[in-house]
Amino acid sequence: xxxxFAALLDKVKLAPSKRVAxxxxxxxxxxxSLSEAQKQNLIEPVLVGKAGDIVRFADxxxxxxxAMRIVDIDGDESAVSSAAVAEVxxxxxxxxxxxxxxxxxxxxxxxxxxxxxxxxxxxSHVAVVEIDTYHxxxxxxxxxxxxxxxxxxxxxxxxxxVELARCLENNHPFVAGLALVEKENPKLPETLxxxxxxxxxxxxxxxNLFIEGPIGMDMAYSRDAAYLKGITSRVAGQVDIxxxxxxxxxxxxxxxxxxxxxxxxxxxxVGARVPIVLLSRSDSTHIRMLSLALGALHxxxxxxxxxxxxxxx
Numbered sequence: 001x002x003x004x005f006a007a008l009l010d011k012v013k014l015a016p017s018k019r020v021a022x023x024x025x026x027x028x029x030x031x032x033s034l035s036e037a038q039k040q041n042l043i044e045p046v047l048v049g050k051a052g053d054i055v056r057f058a059d060x061x062x063x064x065x066x067a068m069r070i071v072d073i074d075g076d077e078s079a080v081s082s083a084a085v086a087e088v089x090x091x092x093x094x095x096x097x098x099x100x101x102x103x104x105x106x107x108x109x110x111x112x113x114x115x116x117x118x119x120x121x122x123x124s125h126v127a128v129v130e131i132d133t134y135h136x137x138x139x140x141x142x143x144x145x146x147x148x149x150x151x152x153x154x155x156x157x158x159x160x161x162v163e164l165a166r167c168l169e170n171n172h173p174f175v176a177g178l179a180l181v182e183k184e185n186p187k188l189p190e191t192l193x194x195x196x197x198x199x200x201x202x203x204x205x206x207x208n209l210f211i212e213g214p215i216g217m218d219m220a221y222s223r224d225a226a227y228l229k230g231i232t233s234r235v236a237g238q239v240d241i242x243x244x245x246x247x248x249x250x251x252x253x254x255x256x257x258x259x260x261x262x263x264x265x266x267x268x269x270v271g272a273r274v275p276i277v278l279l280s281r282s283d284s285t286h287i288r289m290l291s292l293a294l295g296a297l298h299x300x301x302x303x304x305x306x307x308x309x310x311x312x313x
Contacts, residue, residue, distance in 0.1 A: 003136040004265050006200070009293055012042050018296040020277070021093035023084035023109075024077065024100030025070075026053035028061045033288030035063045042293050046093050048084040049100070050074055077101040081109035085116060088274055095295045097277035107145075110272055122146060123271040125278065126164050127254045128294055130264040134221070138258040139165060139173075140242045143250030144278065145269060151193045154206040154243070158197060161241045162206045167301035173240040175201070176220035177213020178249070183232045183233060190214070190245035197243070210235050212298045217253075220223075266290035268298065275299055 002008050017038075022030060031054075034045040047065065049053050051072035058065040063248035073083045082099050089091040096117070098106050109290035110117045125144035128137050141161045146153055158175065165173040177194030184191045194213030203209045214233045218225040244250035257263035265287055269276040275295040279288055 001138070001170045004207060005130050005137075005266070006292075008168070008290075008297060009040070009042075012293045012296050012300070013299045015038060015296070017041050017044050018063060018086075018094040018299055019044045019046055019092065020095050020097050020295070021071075021084040021087035022097045022099045023048055023050055023081045023106050024098070025049050026057050027100045027186050028057050029283075029285060029288070030097075030099045031058050031065065032061055033061050033285045033292065034068070035065070035288045036285060037292045038068070040289075042296055043311075044060060045069075046071060046087055048073060048087065049071045049080050053172065054136050059130075077105040078109070081106045082112070082115065085109045085112070088117060090116060094299050095274045095277065096272075097292065097295070098279060103278060106276075107277070110276065114308075117272040117274060117275055118270060121159065121271045122153055123269050123276075124157040124160045125269050127250070127256060127265055128164075128168075129257055131257060131261045133261070137168065137239065138242060139240060140244065140250050140254050142207070143244065143247060143254055144267070145247070147247055149190075149193075149246060151196055154193055154197055155200065155270065157240070158243055159206060162209060164268075164270055164298060165240055167298045170240055172208045172210070174235040174238045175209055175213075175241040175243060176215045176239040177211065177218060178217055178234055179214030179245050180216065182214055182216060182219070182229070184214070188214075188245075194243070194245075217242075227243040232300040246262055264290065266294040270298070293303075 020043045026049045037043045045068045048071045051070050073080050074181050123145050124142040126141045142157045150191045177197050179191045184195050189216040198213045219236045220239045226233040226236035267279045275298040277295045
């Protein structure tokens with residue numbers, strides 16, 4: 001099991017580098033992160049946008065992009081987003097990254113029914129977090145895509161997170177369906193959903209995993225918290241996947257860990273045909289590089305998985 005970003009980077013460096021289509025590469029931060037990732041043999045950038053602007057920003061930050069392919073698109077954000085998605089659809093890129101275009105425009109291109117990257121599953125964001133006070137990588141979801149979550153949406157969010165956990169070579173993840181309290185309460189609808197999810201996932205549709213819910217964040221982090229509450233738990237202090245009750249909770253927790261616990265974080269969107277590196281404008285070059293490595297690992301593991309799936313003709 002991959003339990004640190006150092007191990008993740010080592011794994012990705014040994015695999016063939018992935019072609020990343022970047023929607024809107026006219027940004028200093030984007031070009032810097034791509035350059036660093038390319039130096040470490042993680043990716044091969046495909047820069048989509050106005051060529052003149054891309055070259056100007058590269059000169060501004062002193063980065064050599066001569067080895068990067070540029071797709072010159074003299075259009076608005078919608079045109080740039082569609083062109084980046086087309087690079088993936090037409091097999092000229094392996095994964096997708098949001099550059100300077102808006103999230104709305106990029107996801108609209110991804111979800112286009114004729115030319116997009118739909119799979120039939122909802123998209124969701126998974127933040128992979130490493131902190132000194134926890135013994136393995138944590139997967140927090142969904143902190144960026146689904147503003148409203150019903151039971152069906154939560155099933156897809158959980159499915160996406162389990163898929164990513166398996167890419168991290170975790171074949172038996174521990175899952176916490178997070179809520180304010182550990183008992184069902186109709187005034188807190190997420191407690192009912194987390195209880196339903198535990199029954200559903202426990203039935204085996206996602207393969208081997210341990211799931212409990214509803215469960216409080218304190219118990220998810222600490223077995224001692226469960227003991228003090230008098231609750232017997234198999235996942236307390238061992239959680240891999242933190243399934244949050246709403247997008248705000250997940251977002252707040254991850255950003256707090258970055259600011260207050262000096263967390264290392266990588267984030268990708270899963271549920272599409274390929275992983276999507278979708279970042280905040282405030283994310284550092286390091287976070288962007290780790291996210292690119294995570295996306296590259298996801299793509300490589302998915303290729304390996306397809307090789308071993310039986311063919312039913």
